[in-house]
């Protein structure tokens with residue numbers, strides 16, 4: 001076999017590239033990940049949705065927070081389908097329901113359980129396919145895709161994030177108190193950051209971007225610029 005044949009087989013066997021975008025709640029990861037994926041025509045993985053779906057499935061099945069096996073099984077057996085922004089759980093649409101604060105708070109609690117994280121690992125990795133994947137979450141760059149060629153740690157001040165969350169809720173006609181959001185957000189940050197498994201930390205090779213004063217478009221442009229520098 002010639003060297004160029006070997007090189008081309010090695011190239012085709014290389015895993016699809018991943019842009020990992022990790023960061024705290026309401027840092028704008030979801031919007032930016034989708035925009036980057038659209039620009040590159042790549043797949044997108046909203047890993048937080050999988051934790052939210054597990055929380056919702058567990059609540060519907062009346063599985064309590066202390067039933068570790070039941071929660072891991074709920075994660076492993078999720079019957080879920082993603083399609084153009086729509087999400088189905090057990091055949092019913094849930095993309096609005098999983099965004100509720102109560103679902104997010106339960107997701108944050110059960111995400112601290114190693115058995116639940118383990119149960120969702122292969123499912124997350126299965127999203128990786130050509131031409132590439134933009135994955136957003138807390139541990140995309142550290143645990144799920146440690147070989148991602150570009151890792152972004154997206155941060156924003158708590159007040160800026162609380163204002164964004166309040167606006168998202170009021171756009172949906174849900175009244176929200178800024179102080180309550182800020183308090184919930186700080187609690188969730190503390191839980192996500194201080195848990196013993198897969199805590200929210202920047203990977204050693206991640207680039208930290210502070211989006212407090214940036215629009216989603218500006219953040220998207222910054223990430224696309226970093227990616228084009230890597231490709232070049």
Ligand code: DC
Pocket residue numbers: 025026047048049051052104107108111112136137138139140188192
């Ligand atoms: O990104 P989000 O707010 O939709 O995530 C909901 C919760 O899921 C979050 O509080 C922590 C958890 N999560 C996680 O532990 N690891 C991920 N990769 C994504 C989310």
